[in-house]
Amino acid sequence: MNTGKVTLVGAGPGDPELLTLKALKAIQAATVLLVDDLVSPEVVAHASPRARIVHVGKRGGCKSTPQAFIEKLMLMAAREGETVVRLKGGDPFIFGRGGEEVEHLRAAGLEVTVINGITSGLAAATSLGVPLTHRDHAQGVIFITGHAQKGTDTPDWRALAATAHSARLTLVIYMGVSSVSRIEDDLLTGLPPETPVAVVQHASLPEQRHVVTTLGRLAETVTREGMASPAVIVVGDVVRGVAAAAADPVARSRAA
Template sequence: MSTSLPPHNGQRTAGSCTLVGAGPGDPELLTLKAVKAIGAASVLFVDDLVNDAVLAYARPDARIVHVGKRGGCKSTPQAFIEKLMIAAAREGEAVVRLKGGDPFIFGRGGEEVEHLRAAGIAVTVVNGITAGLAAVTSLGVPLTHRQHAHGVVFVTGHAQPGSLGPDWRQLAATAHSARLTLVIYMGVSGAGHIQNELLMGLPASTPVAVIQNASLPTQRHITSTLGALADAIQAGGMASPSIIVVGDVMAGVALAASHPEAVRAA
């Protein structure tokens, strides 16, 4: 799905900008619309988590600017990226902002759209498969299930500086009573704190999976219980980028592993 958003002032500039979700890593998970947008771009501003293989769809004369954005690592300041995008669009370039996963799920796409529209630049957004979905699918289990999970919550484990972050205790209580799956992005570094807070509302026996490098050949995962989460992450040497999934649907990982021919992720 893509959405075209007009500028706030109603006046278009000569250039254009498209925010494109590059998906979780596997280039075959790109949408057709994403491939078309990448191929039409004269300049691409590329996040660090985007697989280099995705750039094969760019035209030969396109200018590729790596602006690396990865939690916990040195990266280009967000304000500077926005200035680069605005400047390129005003110069008449066909700009693509290529982001890992989906631009509107923990990709700061909303902030970029606001700044571009305020500068008089119309923006199109092309959705991508988010890592939280790809990670669980790769294990052969669903995020929702009529018997085990009536909904799913995507939440970030990386709090904005000066912010307390999510209310994990409230999330745990809600997930327990409403039978929800919790999908936690950028939570590995704070896993100990997250675990302790979630245990205030969820049983220690709640199944958990941690998936690193979802959809890539280097993907690996561990399974655990909520009560042993932090120790399991340390023992398994799990690092970013990883997705933590908490909920009863994760009990199906063992079943999928014992019947690999039954469910196979693309």
């Protein structure tokens, strides 16, 4: 039985120009690509015309391809001698189930390579000119999901708020829009209501949009502006600069 190669590739947040050279080479060399729903068509266009492309959509709140089935497809293709690329939005090891897939494939005796991609939390902040760490405002950053796996506890937002406040940390929340009311209420137990917040939808893509608000008005703003998934919520003093610019009519005029 032949054994092919399996590579988990981070496609980045969507903009094809944010692909790494290593990711591009892997995509071009693949004979089979299993593509996540959030990977842009412009990224998939780099695949060889001879490659077999299988779309295995996975998006919160939508009908998704079962994870077990995706792992079975990768295993079958590799055992047929194919060069398999599992193309994932963002980075495979940041809320991309890359860890589960690597464990499954290695347990089956296959060697797996992982190629990092720019995660959407970083791209979202950078698109607004917001650093996730800053010597004057944030000594660290926490990436956390607002969407817990079924049967597991949701994040302890109250503890996170207290830690973020005392340690001066930026919170980057993935998949949190659907739970934004609870997140706001719990974070307000440890963070001031005037804490600046940015919500970025479709980071790095032409259709990107964002709102800047405060923690005390987060849920209200998300609802009023119709912000929806996929979106990233950035909470912390690092957002203060863009918040000030949004409130300054002169700055808004210059930006326009």
